[in-house]
Amino acid sequence: MKKSILALLTITFIFTYSCSKESSNPTAEPDVTAPTFNFSIAGFNNNSSAIPIVVSNQIEININAQDAGGISKVEAFIDDEKVGEDTSAPYSIIVDVSSLASKTGKTNTFKDYILKVVVTDKSGNSESKNTIINVDNEKPTITGVNLSAGAVINGDNNTVTFDVMDNQELTSVKAFLNNELLIDLPLDNLSININTNNLTDGENVLKIEALDSGENLGSFEVAFISDNTGPEITIESLVENQIIDSLITISPNVNDLYSEVDSLKVFLGDSIIFSLANQTDYSFDFDPNLFGTGANSIKIIATDSLDNMSELIIPIEIYRRLITLNFPSNFYDPQLARIYVFASDAEGNLLDSKRVMQDTDKITLRTIEEISPNSEFMLTIGEYSTGAFGNSSEFTTLQNLTPSTLGEINFKTYPRFDYSPTNPIKFPAQGFDSQDIISLNSEGFGYGGSFYSETEEFSIDRRRSTTSAVNSEFIYVPQVNLTLNEYSYYVADWDIPSDFVFTPQLFTNQNVEKRFYQPILSNGDTFESSSYWIAGYFSNDDFQNNIYHRIDGHGYGYQGLEGIPYYFNSIFTNYKYNVRINDYYTERTGELAPSFHTLDWSIDYSYSNNEIEVIKNGLDHTVGKVFINSDPYVVIGGLNISYRWSLVFDSQKTDNIKLPKIPEEIKTWGFYELYEQGNMEVQQVEIKRYENINSYDEYLYKVIKDNRHSYLVSPVMESKFKSTVPGYYQKAPHFLLD
Known part of the structure; x- marks a missing residue:
């Protein structure tokens, strides 16, 4: 009983204590209320689960959540697999859906995914909402673009068409040129025009972008070439204002960076002269002789396969080439003050003039005058030297030239010799009979000698x-005893010892023979006089280079029964000689002929006002020559003025020779006053013929063109001459004329 009362008291205490505590601090009710929220997917307004939302790549879920006790977290699940969460407001979850399959394999329809958003409060209460989403990760496909990679286009009208395919609705299609927006296209007209005039030539890029409702962006890029420039034309063989006087090949380099060269047209002025299409080599020949002289222009128009056109205009001048003169490196004689070459027409009017300088290697004479390839002109070479006491002028004129017959002259260097002679000059000549008349006159290439009996x-x-290195190795000294009518000779080395003494014992007559030649006169002419000159050569090389040695030379005013005597020496390998009989002159190679027939020709002339009228008669002559000479000089203004002028002409067709008019640069030379007054002196006029040369043009080609010695071309030359000094032939040698 006592035990029961104790238990009862205990229960009563507990209850009483509990009631007492509750009444003073009431117990809170637990939070069992879930959060409230809604969510949306960025870019979509309708989140109804009945209508799937089509998304792509990634989605942004925005959540608006409330809860009295506070939000702990927000989570997102796709097909119950957590794909993201957020724990702080504002709540947003970004979900990568790019790895999700878009469609089911069998039906090729969108696969439904359940997107669930769960919001949990701090009491652990949660609320979720679902929506169905479809994932579209397929980009729009751009196909059928009619602009191919590397295509070359030009102009302002280039239409580009294409198709866009997508499994969703397209939202925009844009075109970009070089990353700059070109056009935002209407979806019902997928066509673009490219105006290449707004682009630089070269590579450009067209990009097309198509965006679908799933924010999938499809793009297509194509690089193309814009080409609004014609082919590039360059010419190395032609420069501005170039003078063209002969046939040239013009080789345009025609290149196009992006297109094919289609055609090339060449104009002279406004007239087309040449056209080619679809070629790789556009070279062409241009003959100025087919067109008029004067200023003009060559215009070249090149067109590419896109009809882009370019042109190159080069101003030119068309002249008529007369002749080209080629000079060797050592041609210029430093002893001369001036050398000029000039061309004149048949009336003597100046066509062109050029000065020859020390470094001149080529001169082309040309004219702007309209002449044909067969028009005649004359070429003159003028040389001027001057000193304290006067000056000297020498001219050589070739007449009856045409541009088509000669073309060029290749000059050779006329031999020039040391300014001072080799020492010693004088040698003792002892033992010669003082009672005899003795001649030791020697003459040869680079030397000349005389005997003085008074001083021995x-x-x-x-x-x-x-x-040149060509020189004589020997000195040939002939001794002619005019008292005894004997001939002997001595061959000395060029380098004669300084203590050398000439004595009669050195001389020999071995290989010497006295011979005769007979003058045979034509038409019963009376013999008046004859002269001869004989030279020998020790080798054929000496003969080719005219390294000669005079054997004998004399003149006679009578002839014996056997003819005209002379001495011949057979020690030489080659011979050259000349013979004059009255007004007949011949120059030949080899040994002297036994007789000479004079020519049945006649020659006369008159001279007035710088014109020479030649009166001639006879057949077979080809070359004429006029020699004008001051003989030896004329005093003008206290100065000794000398001049020489040789004019060569076609004797078959020329009767009147006009001295060419003088260029301004030459009018200061001393002779000009006499020229201007017409007071120059004609000393000799001749007509001649050459064996193996049948015309004047042939003479020009065989002798003059390469500046050859005429005796190397023709072994026989014959002349009929008239001289102011009867019985004396003026050879008047010059570097161009023997």
Whole structure:
């Protein structure tokens, strides 16, 4: 009983204590209320589970959640797999859906995914909401673009069409050129125009972007070439204001960076002269002789496969080429003050003039006058030297030239010799009979000697050639005893010892023979006089280079029964000689002929006002020559003025020779006053013929063109001449004329 009362008291205490505590601090009710919320997917307004939302790549879930006790976390699940959470407001979860399959394999329809958003409060209460989403990770496909990679286009009208395919609705299609927006296209008209005039030539990029409702962006890029420029034309063989006087090949380099060269047309002025299409080599020949002279222009128009056109205009001048003169490196004689070459028409009017300088290697004479390839002109070479006491002018004129017959002359260097002779000059000449008349006159290439019986000296002037290595190795000294009518000779080395003494014992007559030649006169002419000159050569090389030695030379005013005597020496390998009989002159190679028939020609002339009228008769002559000479000089203004002028002409068709008019640069030379007054002296006029040369043009080609010795071309030259000094032939040698 006592035990029961104790238990009862205990229960009563506990209850009483409990009631007492509750009444003073009431117990809170547990939080069992779930949060409230709604959510949306960025870019979509309708989250109704009945209508699936199509998303792509990633989605942004924005959650607006409330709870009295506070939100603990927000979570997102796709098909119950957690894909993200957020624990702080504002609540947003970004979910990557790019790895999710878009469609089911069999039906090729969108696969439904359940997107669940769960919001949990701090009491652990949670609330969830679901929506169905479809994932579209397929980008719009751009196909059928009619602009191919590397295509070359031009102009302002280039339509580009294409198709866009997508499994969703397209929201925009844009086109960009070089990353700059070109056009935002209407979805019902997928067509673009490219105006290449707004682009730089070269590579450009067209990009097309298509965006679908799933924010999938499809793009297509194509690089193309814009080409609004014609082919580039360059010419290395032609420069501005170039003078064209002969056939040239013009080789345009025609290149197009982006297109094929289609055609090329060449105009002279406004007239087309050349056209080619679809070629790789556009070279063409231009013959100025087909067109008029004067200023003009060559215009070249090139077109590419896109019809782009470019043109190059080069101003030119068309002249008529007369002749080209080629000079060797050592041609210029430093002893001369001036050398000029000039061309004149048949009336003597100046066509062109050029000065020859020390470094001149080529001169082309040309004219702007309208002449044909067969028009005649004359070429003159003028040389001027001057000193303290006067000056000298020498001219050589070739007449009856045409642009088509000669073309060019290749000059050779006329031999020039040391300014001072080799020492010693004088040698003792002892033992010669003082009672006899003795001649030791020697003459050869680079030397000349004389005997002075009064002083018993032999004087020899020796000079080496300065223009070539060709020189004589010997000095031929003939001794003619006019008292005894005997001939002997001595061959000395060029370098005669300084203590050398000439004596009669040195001379020999071995290989010497006295011979005769018979003058045979034509038409019963009376013999008046004859002269001869004989030279020998020790080798054929000497013969080719005219390294000669005079054997004998004399003149006679009578002839014996056997003819005209002379001495011949057979020690030489080659011979050259000349013979004059009255007004007949011949120059030949080999040994002297036994007889000479004079020519049945006649020659006379008159001279007035710088014109020479030639009166001639006869057949077979081809070349004429006029020699004008001051003989030896004329005093003008206290100065000794000398001049020489040789004019060569076609003797078959020319009777009147006009001296060419003088260029301004030459009018200061001393002779000009006499020229202007017409007071120059004609000393000789001749007509001649050459064996193996049948015309004047052939003479020009065989002798003059390469500046050859005429005796190397023709072994026989015969002339009929008239001289102011009867019985004397003026050879008047010159570097161009023997």
